[in-house]
Amino acid sequence: MELENNKKGWNRNEMAQKVALDIPDGAYVNLGIGLPELVADFVPEGREVIYHTENGLLGMGPVPEPGQEDPELINAGKKKITTIKGACFFHHADSFTMIRGQHIDICVLGTLQVSETGDLANWSTGKPGSVPAVGGAMDLVSGVKTILVITNHCSKDGKPKIVKTCTYPLTGKAVVNCIYTDLAIIDVCDNSLFVRELAPGISFDYLQEKTGAKLNQYE
Amino acid sequence: MINKIVKSTTEAVADIFDGAVIMISGFGNAGSPIELIHALIDQGAKDLTIVSNNTGSGEVGLAALIAHKRVKKMICSFPRTANSTVFPDLYTKGEIELELVPQGTLAERIRAGGAGIPAFYTPTSVNTPLAEGKECRTFDQTTCVIEYGIKADFSLIKCEAADRYGNLIYNKTARNFGPIMCTAANNTIVQTRRIVELGDIDPECVVTPGIFIKRLVEVSHPADEAKLVSENRRYPWS
Numbered sequence: 079m080e081l082e083n084n085k086k087g088w089n090r091n092e093m094a095q096k097v098a099l100d101i102p103d104g105a106y107v108n109l110g111i112g113l114p115e116l117v118a119d120f121v122p123e124g125r126e127v128i129y130h131t132e133n134g135l136l137g138m139g140p141v142p143e144p145g146q147e148d149p150e151l152i153n154a155g156k157k158k159i160t161t162i163k164g165a166c167f168f169h170h171a172d173s174f175t176m177i178r179g180q181h182i183d184i185c186v187l188g189t190l191q192v193s194e195t196g197d198l199a200n201w202s203t204g205k206p207g208s209v210p211a212v213g214g215a216m217d218l219v220s221g222v223k224t225i226l227v228i229t230n231h232c233s234k235d236g237k238p239k240i241v242k243t244c245t246y247p248l249t250g251k252a253v254v255n256c257i258y259t260d261l262a263i264i265d266v267c268d269n270s271l272f273v274r275e276l277a278p279g280i281s282f283d284y285l286q287e288k289t290g291a292k293l294n295q296y297e
Numbered sequence: 298m299i300n301k302i303v304k305s306t307t308e309a310v311a312d313i314f315d316g317a318v319i320m321i322s323g324f325g326n327a328g329s330p331i332e333l334i335h336a337l338i339d340q341g342a343k344d345l346t347i348v349s350n351n352t353g354s355g356e357v358g359l360a361a362l363i364a365h366k367r368v369k370k371m372i373c374s375f376p377r378t379a380n381s382t383v384f385p386d387l388y389t390k391g392e393i394e395l396e397l398v399p400q401g402t403l404a405e406r407i408r409a410g411g412a413g414i415p416a417f418y419t420p421t422s423v424n425t426p427l428a429e430g431k432e433c434r435t436f437d438q439t440t441c442v443i444e445y446g447i448k449a450d451f452s453l454i455k456c457e458a459a460d461r462y463g464n465l466i467y468n469k470t471a472r473n474f475g476p477i478m479c480t481a482a483n484n485t486i487v488q489t490r491r492i493v494e495l496g497d498i499d500p501e502c503v504v505t506p507g508i509f510i511k512r513l514v515e516v517s518h519p520a521d522e523a524k525l526v527s528e529n530r531r532y533p534w535s
Contacts, residue, residue, distance in 0.1 A: 132400065133324040133470050149326055149521045150471035156325035156378060167469055169476040169504075170324075170350075171408040174401030178421060204426075209385045210397050212427065213375040217401030220420045251424040 086279035111155035137165025194291035196254040199246035219250030231259035238290035306336035328471035352384035355526030370394035409446030411480025452482035459489035463510025
């Protein structure tokens, strides 16, 4: 395929679209705060996906029209939302029963670091003086069957986010199944990283250079 | 006759004592009983331990209670949000304690407290700093950490409608921690947007049964916390 304007990598919407393509029809899905929220905009036609928000709703709908907002109808990121037909509300212990009791199929999270064995660090930099905040992240990684990570490949200061061993405090050990970045889609299998798809204009060698752990190619 | 309705928020919080453990409902702006918290600020109880998911925003509601140095310790999952500066400032200066709990573990500890379950095991937080120093056990090859039920002296709860028995319904995602916190306190105090007659809430639709409720007060026009914060309002109102 010819590349437009020597395009390199995927933008945020394209990354979210890649994740959405891997969510099967009928899945119950929890989306983390930030980039993961975009995934809801790209459900392929013909698929029905139910979004769970940890603060007590199954069946999260799109952003409300101006004037239709309700301050008591928000998502985990505290943004105003709507409900779909067939939605239901419940209290926090039921909400986390869905998460911790392995009833949610897929969770999409952002991250600070992911290791080659699927360790996730996304709640604290551990810096002295910083205020730690964990929210539902540890419950999600311990209770949800499939954990997908969507993230820029490198941090704002250019350091790899995919590393051999996480240096930030862990959210969970060996929990990540797949990583979607602006440069590639990478599966975590048998404690190793396998490149499933390269973004336009990205070579395997370039990707390896931007990654802090060994990458493998599928045979 | 059973009538749990009191006339004012002042009366509702009058017996809260220094050193009390208080659960406060809400997730972000949704479900926080701001008017009860403001009555508690006026009442003056101090050295409080507060159990709530967040630490409030701006300088109203829970954030105002913290700003007035009434809170000794916070037990919560997410003590920083946009517009949240009061808690982070005091925490950084070492002037307030924090017990950070994963959100699902927090909900389950409250549920357990209300159900008379002293402790339970969960895989959440294993292999992380939040499990350090805690007793672990392995069940079916899964390592789990012990967590303890939480009981409170008081819970402050916001709901949508209540009858004089204390049967409650909530509004949308403002339900969040309300129903479980109602069960886990010796004295559950509720502010409700509407008081309705007995029987007006379909028994099939009651969310919190009245047995868990001690006292109710009608607050028919509760403040929208996000709006107060955007207007830079501070409690007490100046």
